[in-house]
Amino acid sequence: MTQPKIVIRDLQKFFGEGKQQTQALKDIELAIQANEFITFVGASGCGKSTLLRIIGGLEQHNAGDVLVNGQAIQGAGIDRAMVFQHYSLYPWLGVRDNIRFCRRLQAHTDDCSQADVEAASGRTDALIRLMGLSAVEHAYPNQLSGGMQQRVAIARALMAKPDILLMDEPFGALDAQTREVMHDLIRHVFKLEKTTIIFVTHDVEEGIYLGNRVVLMAPRPGRIDSIYEVPLPAERHQDMKHSPEFLQLKRQILDRIRETSGMKTDFDLLQQLTNTSVPM
Numbered sequence: 274m275t276q277p278k279i280v281i282r283d284l285q286k287f288f289g290e291g292k293q294q295t296q297a298l299k300d301i302e303l304a305i306q307a308n309e310f311i312t313f314v315g316a317s318g319c320g321k322s323t324l325l326r327i328i329g330g331l332e333q334h335n336a337g338d339v340l341v342n343g344q345a346i347q348g349a350g351i352d353r354a355m356v357f358q359h360y361s362l363y364p365w366l367g368v369r370d371n372i373r374f375c376r377r378l379q380a381h382t383d384d385c386s387q388a389d390v391e392a393a394s395g396r397t398d399a400l401i402r403l404m405g406l407s408a409v410e411h412a413y414p415n416q417l418s419g420g421m422q423q424r425v426a427i428a429r430a431l432m433a434k435p436d437i438l439l440m441d442e443p444f445g446a447l448d449a450q451t452r453e454v455m456h457d458l459i460r461h462v463f464k465l466e467k468t469t470i471i472f473v474t475h476d477v478e479e480g481i482y483l484g485n486r487v488v489l490m491a492p493r494p495g496r497i498d499s500i501y502e503v504p505l506p507a508e509r510h511q512d513m514k515h516s517p518e519f520l521q522l523k524r525q526i527l528d529r530i531r532e533t534s535g536m537k538t539d540f541d542l543l544q545q546l547t548n549t550s551v552p553m
């Protein structure tokens with residue numbers, strides 16, 4: 274059995290002090306294999322982003338272990354890249370320079386050879402092609418649509434060939450059509466780059482379509498409630514969203530989110546409304 278890429282053991286996370294203290298994550302146990310695409314879903318406040326940030330080394334945990342390749346993480350590292358909902362591109366740089374900016378900074382601090390610089394340039398070209406940015410490579414961020422800006426942010430995150438890509442609701446601000454395009458693009462990136470991807474989303478359909486496994490988290494305190502294997506082949510296409518197995522899993526996960534959070538679905542609210550008699 275190969276060693277998992279990421280192992281999380283007995284992880285605890287608290288925010289605040291004394292009476293104000295809340296437990297954001299409790300008893301988290303999770304193993305993620307190399308080249309796995311795993312998605313986190315669950316009601317608001319169940320700790321999805323906090324867990325992602327801890328794996329990324331952007332947040333400290335209070336107890337437990339987070340191991341990457343068997344080693345405890347020490348803060349952020351070049352092996353883990355993050356993509357957020359709000360693409361923080363540099364407005365004064367064009368697409369190509371945004372993608373390679375961090376790499377250029379690194380080149381100044383490391384003792385970089387000409388071969389390294391050329392390799393970085395080749396990598397930029399490859400990512401521009403992979404992310405479908407060739408036509409806009411000299412454009413500035415404010416000349417791009419939201420979807421295009423997010424492509425640039427993903428290309429930039431991939432620049433250093435991270436082992437692990439951590440994505441926090443990266444498509445949350447995009448319209449439905451653009452999201453679908455981005456779903457297929459990110460599955461394509463996953464296939465070619467062979468990165469391990471952890472993807473946080475509110476959208477259960479997105480979580481199933483993208484993931485090999487879906488981790489359902491529950492709130493108060495944030496914990497892992499259940500994990501679902503996605504019964505879809507590696508090659509995904511949009512029609513699969515209408516297949517009986519997809520719809521059944523979606524129903525099952527939505528029901529479980531409702532049970533664990535006390536949330537009402539639109540369907541429940543409609544039933545409640547129709548059962549309430551209006552006084553004449």
Ligand SMILES: Nc1ncnc2c1ncn2[C@@H]1O[C@H](COP(=O)(O)OP(=O)(O)OP(=O)(O)O)[C@@H](O)[C@H]1O
Pocket residue numbers: 288289295297315316317318319320321322323324475495
């Ligand atoms: N910096 C912070 N200080 C205090 N409490 C925090 C902080 N960050 C998160 N929390 C709390 O920790 C819990 C988990 O938050 P987190 O943002 O990880 O949940 P989430 O599942 O990602 O929510 P959402 O889906 O709404 O983004 C929440 O109760 C939140 O209020």
